[in-house]
Amino acid sequence: MLRAMTEALFDLANPLDAVGRWMAAAAAASPQDASRVALATSTSDGRPSVRYVLAKVVDSRGVCFFTSYESRKARELDANPFAALAFHWWETGGQVRLEGRVERLSSEESDAYFASRPRGSRIGAWASPQSQVISDRDVLEARIREVEARFSGDVPRPETWGGYRLVPDTIELWQDRVSRLHDRALYTRDGDRWRCVRLAP
Secondary structure: OHHHHHHOOOOOOOHHHHHHHHHHHHHHHOOOOOOEEEEEEEOOOOOEEEEEEEOOEEOOOOEEEEEEOOOHHHHHHHHOOEEEEEEEEOOOOEEEEEEEEEEEOOHHHHHHHHHHOOHHHHHHHHHOOOOOOOOOHHHHHHHHHHHHHHOOOOOOOOOOEEEEEEEEEEEEEEEOOHHHOOEEEEEEEEOOEEEEEEEOO
C-alpha cells in the first residue's frame, strides 16, 4: 500500500483524485477515522482557530464539510472565506494539506446530504445552538424533545445548516518514508492546471 501511494504522489493531472484514493484506502483500514480532517479558519484580523470536522465529499472540485451557519467556524468563514484542511491517516502513513477559498454549497447539495443523515443527527441540527453558551445539558435535552415533538415524520434541513466546499489552490501530498525522509509533493493551481514540485522532508 505504501509503495503504491508513493508512486502516485507526483505528476498527477489533479491531486484531488489522489486525496480521494488515499481517503478510500484509509477507510478500508479504519472507517471511523478516514473522513476526519482538521479545519483551520481565521477571523478578519487574522486570529486563527482549528477544529476537526468530517469530510463528506472529496471530488475534482474540492473537499466538502457541513455545519451550522451560526457556528464559530461559519462566522469566521463569512468574515474571511479562506481556510486550510489537514488530513492524517496513521494506518497508511499519508498526510494531505489543502489551502484555498471556501464557498457555500447549493441548497440542493445541502438538502441531499442532510436527507442522508440519521434522524438523530437531523434532530440535533435543529436543537443545538452550535457554539453558543448554554447553562447545562438539560437545556439541550429539552430542545431535543421540542424538536422531536415538532417533527414526528420527516425532518427537513434547517435554513441555518448546510455545507461548504474548500476549493484548494495549493495541495501538499505527504507520504511517510523510512528515516523521516518523507516524500512531499506540493501542487499549486495554475489556471485549469496543477503544477507540482518536490519538497525536502
